[in-house]
Amino acid sequence: MTNKWIVTGLAVFVLAVLSPFWFNMVTTTQAAPEPELLGRAKEARKCVLDKYDMRANHMSLLDEWRDAVVRDADRIYVAANGKSFHMSLSTGENSCLGCHEDKAKFCDSCHTYTSVEPYCWECHTNPKEIE
Amino acid sequence: MMEKSRRSFLKVAGIAAIGLGTAPAMNFAALDSHGTAQPVKKKNENALHAKRWGMVIYIDKVDNRIAKKISNACHVQHNVPDFTHEVDTQKFPNTRPVNPDQEIKWLWKEKFHYAFPDKEDEFLAEKFHHLPFMVLCNHCKDAPCVQACPTQATFSREDGIVLMDFHRCIGCRFCMAACPYGSRSFNFRDPRPFIAQIDPDFPVRSKGVVEKCNLCAERLAKGELPHCVEASEGALVVGDLEDPESEIREILRDNYSIRRKQSLGTEPSVYYIV
Numbered sequence: 001m002t003n004k005w006i007v008t009g010l011a012v013f014v015l016a017v018l019s020p021f022w023f024n025m026v027t028t029t030q031a032a033p034e035p036e037l038l039g040r041a042k043e044a045r046k047c048v049l050d051k052y053d054m055r056a057n058h059m060s061l062l063d064e065w066r067d068a069v070v071r072d073a074d075r076i077y078v079a080a081n082g083k084s085f086h087m088s089l090s091t092g093e094n095s096c097l098g099c100h101e102d103k104a105k106f107c108d109s110c111h112t113y114t115s116v117e118p119y120c121w122e123c124h125t126n127p128k129e130i131e
Numbered sequence: 132m133m134e135k136s137r138r139s140f141l142k143v144a145g146i147a148a149i150g151l152g153t154a155p156a157m158n159f160a161a162l163d164s165h166g167t168a169q170p171v172k173k174k175n176e177n178a179l180h181a182k183r184w185g186m187v188i189y190i191d192k193v194d195n196r197i198a199k200k201i202s203n204a205c206h207v208q209h210n211v212p213d214f215t216h217e218v219d220t221q222k223f224p225n226t227r228p229v230n231p232d233q234e235i236k237w238l239w240k241e242k243f244h245y246a247f248p249d250k251e252d253e254f255l256a257e258k259f260h261h262l263p264f265m266v267l268c269n270h271c272k273d274a275p276c277v278q279a280c281p282t283q284a285t286f287s288r289e290d291g292i293v294l295m296d297f298h299r300c301i302g303c304r305f306c307m308a309a310c311p312y313g314s315r316s317f318n319f320r321d322p323r324p325f326i327a328q329i330d331p332d333f334p335v336r337s338k339g340v341v342e343k344c345n346l347c348a349e350r351l352a353k354g355e356l357p358h359c360v361e362a363s364e365g366a367l368v369v370g371d372l373e374d375p376e377s378e379i380r381e382i383l384r385d386n387y388s389i390r391r392k393q394s395l396g397t398e399p400s401v402y403y404i405v
Contacts, residue, residue: 048170066296066298068172070294070296070298071286071288071296072172072289073174073178073288073289073290073348073351073352074172074173074174075174075175075178075352076172076173076174076175077170077171077172078170078171078172078173079170080168080169080170081168082168087172090331091331091332119337122335122337123297123334123335123336123337124334124335125329125330125331125334125335126331127331130328130329130331
């Protein structure tokens with residue numbers, strides 16, 4: 001008799017604990033947006049780091065760049081793949097936005113999806129946004 | 132059950148130990164075959180270098196027109212807000228009225244007796260009462276602001292420029308209290324509504340950050356002279372104070388120069404030729 005209650009209780013418990021999975025199975029979620037490569041970035045196909053390394057570590061790379069530019073006055077980054085870049089978010093041809101021309105599709109789409117709000121653009125300016 | 136002797140157990144354990152040892156070796160070999168090219172950070176080839184950057188200002192060559200031109204060149208290119216600029220109320224609604232005490236400046240003209248309070252003699256040559264004295268950050272050798280900054284946002288760079296890392300500034304304003312020249316300004320508000328045309332080549336600052344002259348470090352890195360020097364029609368000269376052969380040292384050898392509040396021992400790097 002008590003056994004039956006225990007098994008029922010366990011079943012209810014398991015169902016409740018796994019509720020996020022059930023919930024996800026019945027509802028549809030928006031797929032994570034892929035950063036879209038346009039223009040020069042699409043032609044180059046070679047970024048500063050590998051694709052996956054870049055996705056995971058671009059923020060640390062930017063942090064490193066910032067210190068190099070501001071503190072050591074080094075402004076050129078010769079990547080492990082041999083290409084050289086201008087260590088800047090937005091100034092010049094060889095900067096991040098110099099190649100990835102559309103900030104909305106390159107930065108914002110993922111940041112919005114993951115609710116990340118970096119404050120880069122409080123001070124730095126996207127040259128395309130200046131009329 | 133299989134019979135296990137001590138001998139067979141030790142054999143298996145030995146082979147397993149060899150297997151464990153191969154993993155790191157294999158990884159190392161794999162890494163080596165890819166080539167271990169490390170990224171390199173370097174300076175522009177045409178960047179201007181100095182052991183200690185300094186500036187000379189010919190007082191006689193600066194009149195009100197040039198003074199205005201110099202400040203303008205600096206402020207426009209560095210996105211320094213101008214609080215007399217009329218705000219575009221469509222773009223920036225609900226902008227608070229301006230408090231003129233909160234103005235922001237990097238390079239501006241000052242009266243002699245404010246710039247050099249310790250040199251104001253009783254019978255000062257008449258012209259000094261009227262000449263515009265261009266004042267800016269002195270990029271001191273022993274900068275008190277650097278010592279005051281609790282986050283090392285302000286630091287002395289290798290080449291003598293006292294620079295700010297705006298990212299790190301927490302807005303405590305200790306540096307402003309420490310600077311005897313009033314060279315620093317604080318952003319009490321978002322500067323954007325007061326910038327007529329934002330120059331995308333230089334960042335804007337945000338509310339709560341201190342700012343000051345950076346001796347155009349971003350231009351020296353490209354091999355260009357500071358904006359003020361280019362606009363000054365020969366009145367301003369920058370160069371290497373530590374190099375006895377440099378133009379600036381030659382000027383200082385041939386002319387009598389003064390520095391602001393020299394007695395404080397901060398060793399300013401801006402010299403005025405009077």
